Amino acid sequence: MNIGDRVRLLHGKEEGIIKRISSSGRIEVEIEDGFIIPALKSEAVVIHAAESAFFGEKESESEKDEIPTAISAPKDQGIYLAFIPINDQNLSLYLINDSSTNYLCHASEVYGSNQRTLFAEQLKSGEAKKFDDRIIKEMNDWPSFLLRFLPIQPKLEKARQPFERQIKIKPTQFFKHLSEIPILKKRGYSFHLELTTQELDIQKLNQELESINPKPTIEPIQKPDKRVDLHIEELVPNPERMSNSEILRIQLEHFEKNLNQAIASGMHEITFVHGIGNGVLRKEIHKRLSQLTNIQYFQDTQKDQWGYGATLVRIT
Incomplete structure (x- = not known):
């Protein structure tokens, strides 16, 4: 059984092409309508060319059920x-x-x-x-x-x-x-998704802008502290009234804000103190850091003081 083989799933009528095989014995099969179905190798059997030659080509699911580009005229919604x-x-x-x-x-x-x-x-x-x-x-x-x-x-x-x-x-x-x-x-x-749009009265808009006449200002980028504490007690008052999901949202927003400011202000490194807890915040921070190209590396730090409760981020 190899990538590209056509297989039939034993516990259903689906057939498709193997797109991925993992070392754990799991496969991913793309069926005729483009969906990916995970399965075990033991749950699939390869369809050999001899079967098609003997029984003839089966009408494919895509021929029967494929979603055409336009099933019906659009209702302009x-x-x-x-x-x-x-x-x-x-x-x-x-x-x-x-x-x-x-x-x-x-x-x-x-x-x-x-x-x-x-x-x-x-x-x-x-x-x-x-x-x-x-x-x-x-x-x-x-x-x-x-x-x-x-x-x-x-x-x-x-x-x-x-x-x-x-x-x-x-x-x-x-x-x-x-x-x-x-x-x-x-x-x-x-x-x-569509938003209603409204035509602008350009003359009226220009008159309003002239009356206001704001002077353009460029706010300096605020450089964060080298050590940012993400414990919820440091971020908001009365956190005991908040749900776990709300606490996590606020902590991640504070993390992203300080990380963006650190990058924009040219800092080379910054440390986030997230605590040990159940590890959810640390895991989410590491996940987001791993997706950024302008991060040289990140690692647990200050283990003598924080255990695994702090992460050092090195910025490229």
């Missing part, structure tokens, strides 16, 4: 970010263009001041395009999604305004968005 369940553990992310306009689209995930591009393509009217997968149980750790849309106007007509949306998915609200997804005609979770 706008642009959607949609999450389609693959199973009870995984979701596929789609951009849905249920409008009469073609768009150039750019989707990225945001980590503080850093971004990673997930999708950058044309999204035609009436089209749905998958651009990523996500694990449901990790929803609390999902970064924000930044989505930008630039209308394509092939003929001379009144200009349509580009727009962007940044969305942070919250589990408490996510499951309230269950509905039938436009274009795909499948059940899933959808978020409407």
Whole structure:
């Protein structure tokens, strides 16, 4: 059994191509509709060429169920970010263009001041395009999604305004968005993205600016302390009234703010005191640091004083 082999899953009717094989004996199979299904090697069997020769080519799932570029004419309801369940553990992310306009689209995930591009393509009217997968149980750790849309106007007509949306998915609200997804005609979770735009009165705007006449000021970058204490008692009053998730959010915001200021002000290193606790804050800080290219290295430090409760960050 090798990457690229076509296999059939024994506990279901799915067939697909092996995309990944781990040393633990697990495989990832891409089935006909593009979804990735994890399985054990023992749960799959290779489909040999002899089988196809004897029984004839089976009509593929993609031929039967493949989502066409446009299932029906768009209702001109706008642009959607949609999450389609693959199973009870995984979701596929789609951009849905249920409008009469073609768009150039750019989707990225945001980590503080850093971004990673997930999708950058044309999204035609009436089209749905998958651009990523996500694990449901990790929803609390999902970064924000930044989505930008630039209308394509092939003929001379009144200009349509580009727009962007940044969305942070919250589990408490996510499951309230269950509905039938436009274009795909499948059940899933959808978020409407288009913002209403308003034409600007340029003359009136200029008059207001002239009356205000603000002087441009450049605020100096505040250089943080070399040692930043992230214990919640140091950050907010009465933390005992806060939930664990709210405490973690505030601590991570304080961490990112001070790290960004340290980078912008040219500091070579900074230490974050996060405490030992249950290790969640330390793990999340190390995870975010590992995703940044301008960090030379980071390590546990001051073990004699803090144990594993402090992290030294060396900035390139």
